[in-house]
Amino acid sequence: MNYTVVLNGCSRTVQSQAEELAAFIETNLGAAAPGRCIIFYSAPEKKDELAALFPAEYLLLVRVERYQPEFFLSALARLAQDNPTPLYLFPGGYSGSELAVRLACRLGGSSLTAVQKLEAAQEPPVCCKTVYSGYLQARLELRRKPYCLSIARGGAGQRRRAVKVREMAELDMRGAAEASFCRELEFKEAGGGGLEQASFIMAAGRGVGSKEKTEKFKQAAAELGAAFGVSRPVAMNAWAPLSALIGASGVISRPRLCIAAGVSGAAAFYAGIEKSKHIVALNIDEFAPLVQTADVAVIDDYEAVLEELLRLIRQERELKAKGE
Amino acid sequence: MIMDVLVCFKVVPDLDQLPPGGWEIDSALRVETGFVKTMLNPYDESALELALRFAESAPFPVKLTALTVGGREAESYLKTLYALRFDRAVRLESDADLRFSPESVAAAICAFVRHNPQDLIIMGRQSGVGDNAATPLITAEMLDWPCISQVTGIKIRGEDWLELGSMVDDGFLRQLARPPLVAAVGNAPHAYLRVPTLKERLACRDKKVEVIEAAIPASEKKAAGCALAGLAVIDRRRAGVKIEGANPQEKARRLYQEYLKGWLAEL
């Protein structure tokens, strides 16, 4: 199936967007499927780097003032009219999902967000994604072309295989910013704390109990060399910043080791740690769902367990230091 | 000047309450959730609270309407919203299976808005069950309004500007925007819906929820972009080994010696 990939080059996350889409395409459509790529960008000095991110037969670079979905959409709708493809693929972040749904409305097509799998050879094509807050997997038939899909975040990523770029075009849409219904006041980059890339994470849930204890847990994580994450209630209570949120609405991590304390293990949280190689649950309740979806669990008060763990690890480090 | 603000919300089953073996999917791909308690979809809960704060801080009167599309399960929530000073509490009645048809829900909302003009629509960005993450976006498209998504805060600025905080792929944005627009609420810290006092509840106990038939035309029902073809429980179980021990210290020592020491060495 002929496709168009749309990347938001205004975002620092564009490289992972491109890699996850490349992997999705290779798995679901095959590396040889003919495709186009449209990259929106705002920093001209990054243009060449961006153009190399997603080699496609036809590559279009659209310069915009900043990320503003209304501009992206009017450009996309126009391009789709002149040169349609049956499938539009978007990355899994906020912008990808928003653009997929809204573009489908404008083009009269079908949209789905957070798609894990696409069976494009079926008629009608079928997508798989999680529903019911992450507890169930649905198969959904796409009814109307064009299909506008954003892929699930946190899938495997890979560099796209080299494809000969036959045509490259550029478009400048910066003028559009003036007429907008809105004005940017301030943009603050989110300091992610490296959760996405970390090989070891420690996650605190509501069971940790308070803002002070969350802070103490964070210090323990730092001492052990783990990235610090939290569940939704902890972030919503502002015990920790939003950028530390793990799960379906936060970071999807893929560490080798994850220790989760005071976390019940709701599916929406688990989505953010399920790619961990090893999962340890510290929970006072033996019936908490995470106890079953972890590799090992300690059923006890997390604080006492963590304190002893810290003591053991410090001891081990000291011994090592002496031995050397 | 008066500003009309519509907040759309959905009442959902608290799916985290269902035990792992408790999922029953019937042949029509319906899921039995009748025996778990219901709750406000968390993003919609934040939307309702943000709307109340917005109305309180505005220098002019704000008329607040709360609206849901669905069945009777929303009735008590709508009554609570009256007690919290929503001016109108409306239920667009429908017994259709709307789980995977955000198009139909958006169409019903838009039909209401055409008869009851609004300046601002606030709603959660996504709700469990369908997990479509599409209704506010489709509503904006159908009304031909702009939309700001992942909103975390809304304030009034001057006579006719709104200041919205929101999240984007790699950070936090603050922008000024002119209504009408749809604000799709994301992870908004501290935005839990307040609880009315008994006095507030009593004061509006006779107020009736407005029930209107949802305008989902037959063609609209077919308008869903996708059709559900299968549903299956995801089994995520791992070994789940429970570490035994007389006290937390002993358990921690076992955890460390038998598992963690090796795993930490792998890093």
Ligand SMILES: Cc1cc2nc3c(=O)[nH]c(=O)nc-3n(C[C@H](O)[C@H](O)[C@H](O)COP(=O)(O)OP(=O)(O)OC[C@H]3O[C@@H](n4cnc5c(N)ncnc54)[C@H](O)[C@@H]3O)c2cc1C
């Ligand atoms: C659309 C949607 C999206 C969502 N997205 C996310 C998301 O991205 N991330 C997310 O995390 N959630 C998300 N949620 C919320 C999710 O459903 C759960 O409500 C949430 O994950 C629960 O967080 P928790 O485990 O910290 O709290 P709880 O469920 O309250 O669990 C607290 C746990 O701590 C244990 N505990 C208490 N005291 C102690 C102690 N002293 N020592 C050890 N253990 C103790 C308890 O036994 C319990 O198991 C989402 C929900 C919806 C509807």
